[in-house]
Amino acid sequence: DQLMFYKEDKHGQVLQEGINEAGGLCDWIAAGTAYSTHNVPMIPFFIYYSMFGFQRVGDLIWAAADQRTRGFLMGGTAGRTTLNGEGLQHEDGHSHLMSATVPNCVSYDPTYAYEVAVIIQDGLHRMYVEQEDVFYYITVMNENYSHPAMPKGIELDILKGMYKFKEGTANKAPRVQLLGSGTIFREVEFAAELLKNDWGVEADLWSCPSFTELARDGQSCERWNRLHPTEPAKQSHVASCLGNAVGPIIAATDYTRAFAEQIRAYITAPYTVLGTDGFGRSDTRENLRRFFEVDRYHVTIAALKSLADLGQFDAAKVEVAIAKYGISTEAKAPWLI
CATH class of the missing domain: 3.40.50.970 (Thiamin diphosphate (ThDP)-binding fold, Pyr/PP domains)
Structure with a gap:
C-alpha cells in the first residue's frame, strides 16, 4: 500500500538513497x-x-x-x-x-x-x-539507437579495449582508420558513411570500449620489453590492431581529448583526437556535439585533413567540405567558452 518500501530478499536488494x-x-x-x-x-x-x-x-x-x-x-x-x-x-x-x-x-x-x-x-x-x-x-547512456548482434569471436578484444567493428571496402581509394567509444562511436559510424558517399574515402571502424585498458596494456608491454632486452618484444594490443592499418587514424569520444590521447605512444601513423574539452552546456545532443566538434561532420573533416597532410587528398576540397557541412572556421574553441 506504499509508494516506496524496503524489503530484504534472498535474491537481492535495491537501495534507493535519493540525492545522496x-x-x-x-x-x-x-x-x-x-x-x-x-x-x-x-x-x-x-x-x-x-x-x-x-x-x-x-x-x-x-x-x-x-x-x-x-x-x-x-x-x-x-x-x-x-x-x-x-x-x-x-x-x-x-x-x-x-x-x-x-x-x-x-x-x-x-x-x-x-x-x-x-x-x-x-x-x-x-x-x-x-x-x-x-x-x-x-x-552507460540513455540514448535510444539500434544495437546490432555481436560479431563472432570478438569477446577478448572487447575486454582488451578495442576491436574491428567494420572494415571498409577493399579498393584503391584513400583510407582512414576511425576509432570511437560510447555514443560518439555512433557519430564515427555516420562519419564513415559521409566519407564514402561524399568524398570517395574508405574507412575501417574500430570500437574502443576502453582507451584506459589499452593504455595499461601498452604500458605493461613497454615495461616488460625494457626489463627483457634480449627477448622478443611484446606488442601492445593497439599496435597489433593498427600496426598494419592503412591511412591516418582519427579518434573521437564524449570525453576530453586526454582520454583517447592515452594510446598515442603505441601508434605510429598520424593520430588525431577529438574530444569534449570545456564546460558542459544545456542544449540538444546534436548541437552539443557540433559545439564540442565531435559530431560526424567534424570527424569527417579531421579525416580529410589528415589525408591531405599525407598528400592523399586535395587540401582545397577540405575547405569545400568545411563549407558544405556549415562549420564555422572562426568559432572560439569550446574550451575557451
Missing part, C-alpha cells in the same frame, strides 16, 4: 567488502549520474579501492553530450580520466549492449571466481 551519492557509495563499499568482513560475497551495482561519481565522491572511491571493494560502478547518462539540457553540473566529460588513476579500477565506455554483457560477465568471473581485488566502472 556519498551514502550510496558507502552502501556499495559495505556490500562490496562483505566477502571479507562477513564472509558473504555480494555483487553490488551502484547506478548514478556519472558526473556525480568520481567528480563528487572520488575520495570514497579511492577508499573503496584501498579496501579491496568488489563490484560495479555504473555511471549513467554518461559523457559530455548525452544528457542534453542539464548543462555544466551534470555533463561528465572526464570521469574516465579520474578512473584511470585508480590502479584496481577496470573502466569501460561501451557503445552496444553486447559489449556491456561481455564486460559484466568478465567482471563477475574475475571478482567472484578468480577472487581478484578489482572493481569495474562502466559508463
